Amino acid sequence: MTEKKIPYKIYLEECEMPQVWYNLRADMQNKPAPLLDPQTKQPMTVKELSNVFCEELAKQELDDQTRFIPIPQEIQEFYKMFRPSPLMRAYRLEEKLQTPAKIYYKFEGNNTSGSHKLNSALAQAYYAKQQGLKGVTTETGAGQWGTALSMACSYFDLDCKVYMVKVSYEQKPFRREVMRTYGASVVPSPSTETEVGRKILAEHPGTTGSLGCAISEAVEKAVTTEGYRYVLGSVLNQVLLHQSIIGLETKAALDKYGIKADIIIGCAGGGSNLGGLIAPFMGEKLRKEADYRIIAVEPASCPSFTRGIYAYDYCDTGKVCPLSKMYTLGSGFIPAPNHAGGLRYHGMSSTLSQLYHDGYMEAVAVPQTTIFESAELFCRTEGILPAPESSHAIHVAIQEALKCKEQNDAKTIVFGLTGTGYFDMYAYEKFHNGKMEDYIPTEEELQASFAKIPKI
C-alpha cells in the first residue's frame, strides 16, 4: 500500500472540529485525588469552590465522571477564529536529522496570544460572562496566560485584572503592553492592593515576586470584590478539559490520514498543554485500545515530575487556595532567576500526577542551554521561532528522532508546539551571546523545600 502524501500542514475543515471536550478523568480507574479545603482539610464541594471560581467551572473541576462535555456553541464560534490549529509535518527537520522517523507537531502559536492558553481562556471568560460577572482576576508569569485571558476578556467585554510577577512586569514590558492593548489592567505582584501582597512586601521588601504569590493576590482580589471570580491557566482539571481540544484535533488530523502515533511528547509546567495534547491518546491507553509512549518534558531548573514528591501541597504562597495532591517541589520553591520562559510552577496537574504515578507516562528534565540549542535548530529548519516552553518538547522529539536513526526505526513522533518565542528574545539574546547559564537545584535545596510541604 502506498503512503498517502501527507501535506506540510494538515488542516481540519471547520466542520471537522471537535464539538465536545474530552474529560480524561472519566476513563481513569484511579481518579485524581480531590482538592482539600486549606482550613478543614476536607474535600472541596462545588459550592465552596464557587466562591473562587465561576460555578460552571467549579462543576467541571470536580466532575470526574462525564466523558464528553459539549463545547458551548458560542465558544465553538470563537474557536473558529483561530482553530483548527495546524498539525505540521516536520519534513525539513526530518531531512536535517536524516532520520527515518516521521515527526509531526501541533502548532498552537497561531493566534495573537501566541500560545495554546487561549483555548481555556476563552472558555473561562465565556462562563464568567454567562454567570453575569463583571470581571475576572488572574496571575501571569511569563505572560502567555495573561495575554490569552486579556484577549478572551476583550471578546466577552469583561474586566480583566492581571497580577504579573514583578520580575516579568519589569523585564517583559512588551508582554504587559499586549495585555493593555486588549484592555486589561496589569499590576506588578506583590502589590499593595491586597493583604497577602502587603504581607509579603513587609516580610521580603526587595522581592521580585513569584507565581505562587501572584496567585494568592489574584484569589484574594476575586473573593473580596463583588462580581469577580478567579481564573487560572494551568494545573486545574477544568483547564486540562478545555485543552483537550488540542489532542482531539491532533487525533482527528492523524486519523484523517490513517497515521498512528507511536510517541507523544509535550512540555510540562502545570500540565495545561501536556494534559490537553495527550488526552485522547491517554484515553485509548487507559481503555487498552491502543498503546503510546507518552513523554512529559520539564525544565531541569523546575523538575516537579522527575525530582518532586507526590503529596498534598499548597497551590500558592499565601495558602489561600485549596490543597492539591500532586508532584510538587514545595509551594515555596522558585526556580533560579535565570530561568527563561514559563514552566516555573512548583506543582503539577493532579490528573497528570496520578497518571504519572500509575506508570502511564514518562518524564524527563532538560537544562535550558540544551533547550535553546534545539530551539535554534528547529527555528532554522522549520521556520517557526519557538517559545522556550515549547522547545522542551522539540528537544526530546529531536532526541527520539535521533534514536530512530540509530535503530533505523521509522517511528511516528508527535509533539506539541505550544507557542512562539517573540517575547522571549531577551533569553535568545543571552543564548546567542553565550551568557545563558543552567541552574539545577541541589538535593539539599529540594529537601529544604520539601520540608515545608504539609503532612496530610
Next chain:
Amino acid sequence: MTEKKIPYKIYLEECEMPQVWYNLRADMQNKPAPLLDPQTKQPMTVKELSNVFCEELAKQELDDQTRFIPIPQEIQEFYKMFRPSPLMRAYRLEEKLQTPAKIYYKFEGNNTSGSHKLNSALAQAYYAKQQGLKGVTTETGAGQWGTALSMACSYFDLDCKVYMVKVSYEQKPFRREVMRTYGASVVPSPSTETEVGRKILAEHPGTTGSLGCAISEAVEKAVTTEGYRYVLGSVLNQVLLHQSIIGLETKAALDKYGIKADIIIGCAGGGSNLGGLIAPFMGEKLRKEADYRIIAVEPASCPSFTRGIYAYDYCDTGKVCPLSKMYTLGSGFIPAPNHAGGLRYHGMSSTLSQLYHDGYMEAVAVPQTTIFESAELFCRTEGILPAPESSHAIHVAIQEALKCKEQNDAKTIVFGLTGTGYFDMYAYEKFHNGKMEDYIPTEEELQASFAKIPKI
C-alpha cells in the same frame, strides 16, 4: 438565492494554491518607466542589473511582457510551510461597527517572520542559491524584511548580511535577535564597513541612519564582495511579482465562495504588499473585465503618493542604485523620528506610481495616532494584534465600512493585513500612555526635499 455560509477563515487547499506569479505589468498599456543608470541616465540592461541583483531576478525586474511566470517547484514547496494564508471574514468587526458591509482581510502575519515579506524573501534567496551565490546583503528598517530574509537564507543555507538602520538596531534589539536566531549577521547602519557608510559617518557623526543609507551600504557590500548580490524587499517590480501570490490566493478564495469584492485596500510604503494584493484585481480592471475601487493608504508622515511628485529620483542616499520614476518625496527625505513601524521609504514602486498616475487607484494619508486607535479597535474585536503598517489598511477599511453604514450599502471590502505588531509594542506603549504624537511634514520641508530631485 441564499448566501453560502462563509467561514471565519477561508483556507485554500494546498492543491488550490497558485502555481504561477502574475506579472501585472503585462496588462498595463502604459508600462512603468525603465530604471536608469545613475551615471549615464540610460535604461539599465539585464546585464548591468546583474552586477547588483541575481540574474534571474534582473530578468524579472525588466520583464513587462510575460503575464504569468511559473513559481519554481522548490519555492512552491517552501510556500506550503506557511501558505496558503487565511482570508478572514471580519464578522466581529462588522458587528462592532454595526455595518452592513462585508469585511475580509488577507492575513499574512501567520509565519514567524510575522509579515508578507517572506513571500519575496524566499523567492530571492532561491534564485541566489540557484546562481551558486554564497550570500546576499540587504537593509532593514522596521525589521520585517530583514527577519524574512534571514529566515529564507537559513532555509537555503545562504549567508545573510543585514544593514539595519541604527535607530532600529538600538530600539529594536529583539528584532535583531530574531535575525540572529536565523543565523544572519546584523550590522547597524551607517557602519564603518563600507565606503558610503564611512562617508556618511564623517559628514553626520551623530546620525541614527536611514533606509536610503542602509540600502547604499548593502549595495556597495554586494557589488564589492565575491559571490554576493543585493536583495530588496519592496519597491522593485520583481518584489511585486512575487507578492502577487497574496492577491492570487485572495482572488481564488473569494471566487471559491462566489464573492465579488467592491473595494480593495492596502497599506503602501514601497508598495510590496499593495502591489501584490491588488495585482489580479487591477489586472481585471486594466482589461476592463471588472471594476474595483483600489485604495492605497500611507502614513501622513511619509506621504509619497498624496504629496510627493512623479519624477525620476534616486532610490538611495548614496546614489549608487539605478534611478526610478516614481512618486517621491526626494531621496533625502526621512520621516520624523517618532514615526512608528515601516512605511518610511521616500519613494514608491514604479509600477504602482504609473497606475496611480493613470487614475487606476486612489490614495489617502493618515496620521499615526488615528492609525493606532483603529489598530486597538481591531485587536480587541478580531483578536489579532496588527503591525502599525497593516493598521493603515485597517483604518481605511473601518472608514469605508462606516460609510456603508451611513448609506446602508452592503459593499464587500477586502484589505491586506500584512503582519503582526509583536515587535512594535514600544509604539503601542507610547500610544497607551498618551505619548504618541503626529508629525506631518510642512509644505516648506517637502519643497526643500523636492529641490534635490534630479531633473531628468
